[in-house]
Amino acid sequence: MERRILFNDLQEPEGPVCLPDGQVYIAEMSNARNCVSRIDKHGRYHLVGQPGWRPNGIAIDGDGNLWIAGGGGKKLVRMKPDGTVLNIYEGPKDYPYLWPNDLAFGKNGLLYLTDSGIDPDKFVEGQVVRADFRQCQYDGRVFEIDPRNGHVLRLIDTGLSFANGIAFDTDERLYVSETVTGNIYRYDLASQVPLEAELFGNVILGSPEGFSGPDGMAFGDDGRLYCAVFGQGDVSVLDCDGKIAERIPTCGMRPTNIAFCEDQKGGAVVTVLDTGCLEWLNLACRGRLLYRPRV
Structure with missing residues (x-):
């Protein structure tokens, strides 16, 4: 497979979002930057803005504004493309955000947000995850937001062991990754009965000792789910039945997220935390169309 590094001086990169003109927005989570940056189609770096503490996932609405999980101090931030912060939203008073992680718009125009369910300041220092992570008390959650x-x-789910990546399939079903267990769950948001998490698949290979599991995800137009697996060094591809169809190695062991390119070159970009890279993979499919509603 053809691949190349588009940029290699990022600090704890996450949340890539691709634009039709070939540019890519990225969140940089390190304390040294805490920023959203942009790599243009010529591979040049641009600082966009600093939404606050540990920005993570990014989504773009129909007005071109960025929605950032984790900026502003465990909050949800809406930012203009020039870096101007428009809004900072807190979670519900009885269920405050702990670690807003990733987000995606649904066809209904609503925003869906994962929260890993643990205070990151007590969980990770720099790139080092606490050794007793399996014994931590997680309350990973999935929120539906206007x-x-x-x-x-609506609170879609609670009690997940580190809720992480999020994506919609072509049938408007919502998928959420649970990093500690390796599971990926599916939710039928149109169900008339109380929502239940349906186990779709698992991406863990073997029995890893360190913190390893599914992170960011994206659907291809081939109907398969492409999942960056943190600590495993690959993008695991699940078929329509949730079975592993392929594992694509990445340039480092800690890929955090994947986004399909929207320009003519196609393929997908992957953010890799331990190498500080934005890597491009020449995948055979295009990405499923993302929803970008006007707000």
């Missing part, structure tokens, strides 16, 4: 005012409309 982007017009930032209000949480």
Whole structure:
């Protein structure tokens, strides 16, 4: 497979979002930057803005504004493309955000957010995860949010062991990754009965000793789910039945997220934390169309 490094001086990169003109937005989580940056189509680096503490996932709405999980101090931030912060939203008073992680818009125009369910300041220092991570008390959650005012409309799920990546399939079903167990769950948001998490698949290979599991995800137009597996050094590809169809090695052991390119070259980009890279993979498919509603 053809691959190349688009940029290699990023600090704890996450949340890539691709634009039709070939540019890529990236969140840099390190304390030294705490920023959103942009790599242009010529491979040049641009600082966009600093939304606050540990920005993580990014989504773009129909007005071109960025929605950032984790900026502003465990909050949800809406930012203009020039870096101007428009809004900072807190979680519900009875269920405050702990670690806003990743987010995606649904066809209904609502925003869906994962929260890993643990205070990151007590979980990770730099790139070092606490040794007793398996014994931690997680309350990973999935929120449904009205982007017009930032209000949480529904709590989709709770009690997940480090809720992480999030994606929609073509049938509008929501997928969420649970890093500690390696599981990927599916939710039928249109269900008329109380929502239940359906186990879709698992991406863990063997019995890893360190912190390892599914992180960011994206669907290809081939119907398969492409999942960056942190600590395993690959993008694991699940078929429509949730079975592992392929494992694509990445340039480091800690890939954090994947996004399909929207320009003519196609393929997908992967953020890799331990190498500080934005890597491009020449995948055979395009990405599933992302929803970008006007707010």
